Structure formats: C-alpha cells, structure tokens
Amino acid sequence: MSAWFHRLFRPHPQSLLGQLRSPMYLRWQAGVQVLALATLFQRPLEHGFSWHWMGPTLLSVPLFLLFYIRLYIAPVRQMLAHALALAALGLALWVFNSAGFIYVMIGVMALALGPSWRTWLAMTVGAVLVMSVVGTVLRAQHGVIATVLVASILGGFSNFIYMRGVRRDAELRLSQEEVRRLATLAERERIGRDLHDLLGHTLSLVALKSELARKLALRDPPSAQREMEEVERVARHALGEVRAAVTGMRRSDLAAELLSARLMLEASGIVFACDGCDGLAPLPHAIEAPLALVLREAVTNIHRHARATEARIDISSEQGELRMRISDNGCGGLAAHGNGVSGMRERVRALGGTLAIDSPPRKGTALELRVPLAGAVTSPRAVGSAA
Template sequence: MSTPMHSVAPCMRQGPFAAAFHRLFRPDPESLLGRLRSPTYLRWQAGLQLFSFIAVIMLPLEKGFSWHWMAPTLLSLVLYLFFYIRMYIMPVRQMMVNAAGLVAVGLLLWPLNSAAFIYLMIASINLALHPSWRLWLLTVAVTSLLAVPVVLLIDAPKSLLLVVPMTSLFGGFSNFIYMRGVRRDAELRLSQEEVRRLATLAERERIGRDLHDLLGHTLSLVAIKSELARKLALRDASAAQREMEEVERVARHALGEVRAAVTGMRRGDLAAELVSARLMLEASGILLGGGTPESLALPREVEAPLALVLREAVTNIHRHARATEARIEISSEEGEFRMRISDNGCGGLAAHGNGVSGMRERLRALGGTLAIDSPLRKGTTITVAVPMAISAQPPAAAGTRRQAAGSAA
C-alpha cells in the first residue's frame, strides 16, 4: 500500500531541521558534558547561571528604560548563549576560546550596561571546570586586569575591582572542588578496573600453571602406559591388564587433583573480598575502616560462605545505606570467629530483606549466628559469629551438630 503524500511531506520537512538541531546541541565526546556523561550537577548549574542574564537587564532598568542600552543588551544575549553553551558542549580544549568570547561581550557591553561585568564573572566561574586550575586562576587575573580600564573609563564604582575577582574565585572554587572529586572518582574506577584486570590475568596464569603441573606429567604417564599395554595385549594379556589398571589408577588420581584444584578456584577468599569491598565503597564516596588480622586462618569450607556474607553486607551498604562511613572488624574472641560490619547510613534494614535471609542460611550451615542492629536513621550494624570449634568441621557436620543440640535442649 502506498503512503499518502501529505503524510510524508511533514516528515521530510521536520527531519533535516530536527537533525540539525540535534547536531547543534549534542555534546562533543571531549566536552565537559561528554566526558562526564552529562552529570546532573553541570546541567543544573548551566540552567541556573542562565538566569544571571535577568540581572543584566534588571540592574540598569532601576535607573530607567532606554533603547540605548536595552538594544545592545538583547543583542548580547545571542552571543552570550552561543559562547556559554559552547563551554559545556564543545571540546574542553576550546573552553578558553569560548570564555574569551564571553569576556569580550561583557567588556563591549559594559560602557552601555552597568551590569555587564556579570559576563566576566560567569566566564571565570565556568572556567574553573577546566582540568587546569592554573588556567582558571590566570583567567581570573586577566579578567580582573581588563576590568580596571573599563571601570576607570565609565567611572563605575571602584568596588567592582574587588567584586569581579572575589566573586570569580569564590564561585569558581565550588566548581573546582566538584571537578576534582569527579576526576578522583574516575581515577579510582580506572584503578579498580586495573586491579580486576591484573587479578584476572594472575588467576589465568595460576590456572595455567596448576593445570600444567597437574596434568602434564599425568597425561604423559597415561600415554606411555597405554602404549605399553597395547604392545603387551597380543603377547601377555595379564601384563597388559596390569598396565591398564595402572592407567585407571593414575587417571582417577588426576581426576581427584583436578577436582581439588577447581574447588580451590571457586572458593571464597575473605582477604580478597575485603579489597573488593574497599574499592566498591570508596568509589561510592564511603570511607571504609577496619580490617582483618593476618594471623587469622579459616578452613576453606568456612571462608567461602563468610566471604559471600561479607559481599552481601557491603553490597547493601553500597546500594541502600546512603552512608558516608563504614567499618569492617574481624577478630577471634573466646574460641569464636566474629565479623562486625557497620555503617552510619539511614538504617532501617529489614530482618528478612536485602539478602539477609541468604546470609542467615549460609551462617546456619556453619552453626553460626547473625545479629542485626539497624535503628532508623542511626546506621546499621551486622554481627556475624561462628564458633571456631565448629568452623573446623565441614559445614554439613556443623549444621547437624547444632540441630542436634537444639533438639536436645
């Protein structure tokens, strides 16, 4: 079925305009919004600072309306928006050029509009978002010097010679602090990814070495024994049978070693989980304290569930707690392993939500206990306790003993 021409024409008319509009205001990948993936902070700040143009109109309007200053002020709005938006959506290397354009508009408008110095301050404040803080300070200094002859020429209040640099410094300082935090978070994420990559590479190399050590000699022995059994099969059947029995024994032994190696690969590591917890929380702006004593050694059957419990607790802090500080304390007291995970977040952790039930099940299998103290808006503390005598046994036996003790009681 053919499409009516009147339905196609609007699409043809809107397509190029919409595409051009999108290209005009789409952030460049190397721009502030592109590099920081369009954070809300920059969008809100850009929107709020656009209201400064209201002050550029209202301040001189208090002395009376005149097209002598209103006409160039309205014209400057176009240039103001052009340079201002380009500071956010164009490559960072062009920020200085756009800031200079904004300063030039302010200097040209200043003799006609007494509030045009606001353009100079906005240019300096936004340039604090530039990666180079020296360039920002240099811009503040140059802008302040350029304001001196204009103030003297139009006989403006001398206090502006102090207002322009001080406002530029104090206003830009918040931008500088924000961008420093953003860059540190980015560096931390990169370092976290690098740690994971190196850990993966090291694990692959270890697996390769283990498999070579486990299977290299064994498979060579199996090949030799099998070849010998093939040669003996026609001459001495009993000897060939003995060789094949030896091959079977060697193969079963190798299978057991491979299973043990795979179990070691899959087991949890409490120390590694602590490192991952620190990386995750600090990447979220949560300061992590505490640690684990070097002398504390746990059976792998116990360490794996405890590592998963720690992971779940840290994930809850990361996702739900809205905390600024957290602490993990691991110790062995009175024949009992203890792990205490606390934060200063919003609290209110449900007794059976957020993975708590899974943590309880894992600890119940070890004969351990889980205690939660989570008052609303006063943080959360999770205390894990596993008897050392029970933790030395396999988890199934520990659970059976605990159930038997409970039945006897």
C-alpha cells in the same frame, strides 16, 4: 533533528564531563550557576522595563547557554575559546544591560575548571582590564568591576581546588584499575602454569598407555585390559587433583577480604575502622568462605549505595559463636530483600547462623550476624546453593 541535537550536546570523551566520567557534583554546580541569569532581568527591572535592554538580553540567553554548555561537553582544548566567547557576549550585553557583566564572571570562573590555572588567572586579569576600559566609556560604577574581580578570584579558586581533587581521584581510580588488571593477568598466568604442570604429565601418561592398550588389544587382551585399568586409575587421580586445585582457587580468605574492604572504602573517602580484625583466629574453610562472601557483599553495598563517610566492622568470638557486625553512617533504608541481602541471609542460614539488619532511613545501616563455630550446618550443597 533529535539525533543532531543529541550529538551536539553529548559530552566529548576529552571534555570535562567525559574525562571525569560525568561527576554529578559538576553537573549540579553547572546548573546552579545558570540561576545567575535571573540577575540579568532583576537588576535592570529596578529602573523600569524597556525593550532597549530586554530585547538584547533575550537574544543573548540562547547564545550564553550554547557557549556555557559547550564549556563542559566540548574538548578541554576549546574551553578558552568558549570562555572568551562568554566574556565577549557579556561585554556586548553590558552596553544595553547593566547586569551583563554576569556573563563575564561566569566565563572566568568556569575556566578555572580547566587544566591550566595560569590561563584562568590571565583571563581574570584581562577581563578586569577590558571591563575597566569599557566601564570608563559607559561611566559604570567602579564597584561592578571590583565585584567581577573578587567573584572571579574566589569562585575560580574554589573551582580549581575542587577540580584538583576530582582529577586526583580519577588518577587514583585509573591506577587501581591498572593494578587489578595486572593482578588478574598474573593470576591467569599462574593458573595456566599450574594446570600445565598438573595435567601435562598425566595426560601424556594417559595417551601413552592408551596407545599401548590399543596395540595389545588383539594380541594380548589381558594385558590390554590391565593397561586400560591403569589409564582409569591415572584419570581418576588427575580428576581429584583438578578438583582440589579448583577448590583452592575458589577459596575465600576472611583476612584478605578485610584488607580488600579497607582498600575499597578508604579509596572511596570512607573512614574505615575494624575491631577484632587483627590476630583473627583461623576458621574452618566451610565457615570462612561464606563469611568472606557475606563481608564482600556488605562492603560493596556500602561503597555503592550507602553514601556513608564512616564504616566499621566488629568481630568477636564468644561461647562458641562468631559474631560480626558491619555498620555505616550512610543513608540507611536498606531493603530486607534487596541489594544482595537475600544471598547473605542464605549463606548465614546455611551455616546455622542468624543475620539481623537495622537500617532506619537516614540513620545508617548495621548488619549483625552470628554463626556457631561448632555444629554449624556446613553442607556443601547448602553453601553452594547460597553462592
């Protein structure tokens, strides 16, 4: 039974929640609209309790919840059918309950979340016309129909504008993921070409000299020994080239990391500002690589956890000391040893620097690090352990 219930209410991949990766705002909005059900009971109670309206109202609520939830979790192509079902349910309930039009209004506004604004407008006009006919038969007040029309247009337009922004954000995320995928593929191909060019000739030479040494081993041992010494020399040279190439691949560039930070934060809707980023003086690799990793971790925390609208990076160099301050106006409350802070502290400490964190709750976070440019502790082992 539980498995069937889970399948029934699990978002379909082609549903609103499935396509947009279940945005929390959309779930929150859907939940708030359900609170309108209170009107179904409040309005008729003003004229007294009666099972004439209470019975049909109670029976309609489970059907409403089923159609309403399916609006969000069923495939988008079924949205019109569920919206029409809600409107029909509201018209049927309107005969018994003067607040039954609430179902019609919710169904029309929810349809504006779909991909076609023409369908939403057509249903709005159709619902108002049908309600006019039914209202004439029921002798309902014209203000009710006007309320449905105004609420459907205003609420539907708001939903349409919101969904247009959400869909653009989703398309932007997909395009960014495709760019990253292509960049990764190109980097893999480049690494493959570099390794082939680097090792192809060397390994061929090692194989050739090893074969020659094998042939000379019994006939001319001194020559075979010289060949093996040459093999050893070539192998050590190739090992040094491989290590140099891998070090270059692992190298982190602070300027590139600043550019990546700008792209990530601005794509997330966070206003980014940087003072001192332009014309950044070259730094020793032993200092630049750990600082780039610290910057990456800090920016990732802002992107994932801070819920900020603004972020700022200030970089300066005074009295032989590099200072970098990374701040945001987010929720604050950054734990002293959480969210990668320990790793950042270790990297800064390995450079002989200090890291200070100011993160009061609901007042943003500021990380300020200071690293000496001369006499810094740049032990490869210390830096590597921090990584």
